[in-house]
Amino acid sequence: MNKKIVATALLASLLGACATVPASLQGTYPKTMPRDALTQAQPQPVRWGGQIIKVEPKPDSTCFEIIARTLDMAARPERAKDGSGGRFIACHAGFYDPEEYARGRDITIVGNVTGTERGKVGEYDYIYPRVEATSVYLWPKRPLYNAPPYYDPWLTGPGWGGYYGFGWGWGPYWGAPPIIIRGHGGHHPPPPPRPRH
DSSP: OOHHHHHHHHHHHHHHHHTOOOGGGOSOOOOOOHHHHTTSOSSEEEEEEEEEEEEEEOSSEEEEEEEEEOBOTTSOBOOOSSOOSOEEEEEEESOOOTTTSOTTOEEEEEEEEEEEEEEEETTEEEEEEEEEEEEEEEOOOOOOOOOOOEEOTTOOEEEETTTTTOSEEEESEESSOOOOOOOSTTOOOOOOOOOOO
């Protein structure tokens, strides 16, 4: 069998595995965002996600205030840099610890929009779509890492390194600036003087 075909099939299977939607979030849902729900008929099934803003345990349920983001192929919220799809409130029966479901964590909700709830964002009066959640999925924390720069011989553009790998300029090096670790190599203290006999 052609090696290229095998490699392509393996890559496709790996990408498919990476994009697996958790069982509790699977299903077909309209691609709406909270800001769209305010003008649509209710109730409506949704699968929304985003980052937690606030968690409020109540006597028999817990409500989450969430800033909505678009979902990727695995139904995980993406880290948007240019706005959001609005905010929403999602409530689910039972207790969810605010220490575990902390501000900024990625969360995806499945449920039905059953109405709206008025609140404030700062001094601004805000109308939240309210979701009666049937499933709450807290995503693992994203790993923190430093991406090393990489070399693209076919690209000349603004990146770290210019043509020689130093400073900011036009060249084929892209990514984070180089990390310099300073050690003691080459700079040893002078040996103590030998005693005279």
